[in-house]
Amino acid sequence: MTQGNESAIVRHRSSLTPINDFIRSGGVHLSRVRGIDRTGGGDAYGKILEIVNQFGTQGGKIVCDAGTYKISSNLTIPANVSFEVVKGGQLSIDSGVTVTFNGNFIAEPRMQCFSGSGTVVFGVGITTEGYAEWWGAVADADVDAPADLGTDSGAAINAAMLACFEAGIKLRLLAGTYRTSIPLVYTASGVVKRSMVIEGAGSSDEDASQIWNADSFAGILLKLDANGLKGDIVVEKVRIYGGKPTDKTVGSFDCDGLEIDESIERVLLKDLKIDKFGGRGLVIRDTFGFSIDTCQVRDNNQGVALITDGSSKGEGSILGGSYSTNEHYQFCIDNNNFTIHFHGGVKLFGIGDGVGNAQPGIVFMGEIRVRDRTNTGGGLTSLIDTGINFQTTGQVNLG
16 A cells, blocks of 8 residues: 555544554555444445545555455455455355455465355456355365265355356365265356366375265256357366265266366366266267366266267367266267367276166267377277277278
């Protein structure tokens, strides 16, 4: 804050009695504002708006500390005002109320910043990445102890996706297991579409970011719908479980793992593990192209399905990884205008059409290109494990 702006606030103290001598170089600390309610019972909206108005065109910084501050009316923090949440501070936003941050937003990853059922809107570029923990998510579920389901983080993750993806901000998941009792769904809206990026903490067991349908709900665990608007979809370093990972059987409920819908830009799925779903592990619907890089889609009743509108042309690439199924198909491509490329290191294996099912293990209606330079001349035998029922009505190119 500039010296001139600080003087202006002090000079008008008689008309702004709640704003006392709390002005410091670190910004305006809400806990030091005279008369502001810090319990979450009374409304803090008026006091915060008063501070914003006092900053005026010179701007400043607000520090949300030591209390819960209820916001009962729509509030916009302008681009020239930074907002920092520190330990013990939180905004409680009423239902139907929107708080918009157009200036820099600052908070530690594991800190809850927001509560209540209101909406948070981030301006473009106010932060490089966001965290579901800001809305109360905790990655504390224990997949090896079903009695300890941990925190239900579903609503928090949905709120985080909405705020981050509308502004093109990466959503970063921390190491640990997030339990959800509801589907995690984001559908793009508006005219301008920005990227949807979810990135986990790491690839090893020690630092993996996991999402677990511990409550056995049906439908889809995680769905990202671009709604036909421009913008990349990237999901990487995440493990998605429909059942307990250590169990040998899939969840008995009809739930798909990850679904990507209506993207006309890049879709990149990298270093994912999708496991133990009673439905399909991975569904890519109505997209123009995708890249699946070093993923494991294993032990789901149905494997990977590319479902298109039947007319759009596109291409998909599979680069490394392993794909299996307990039942039905492993890969099902239902569009004869689609070309799929298999590169080195990919392996399709499993039961295929076991359990007495008449469906083939692998179904392709489009063109297949096998480009496995690590096994020259192997063709489909280098790609598909022995004994899998394979069916294609399209061209097979082994070049």
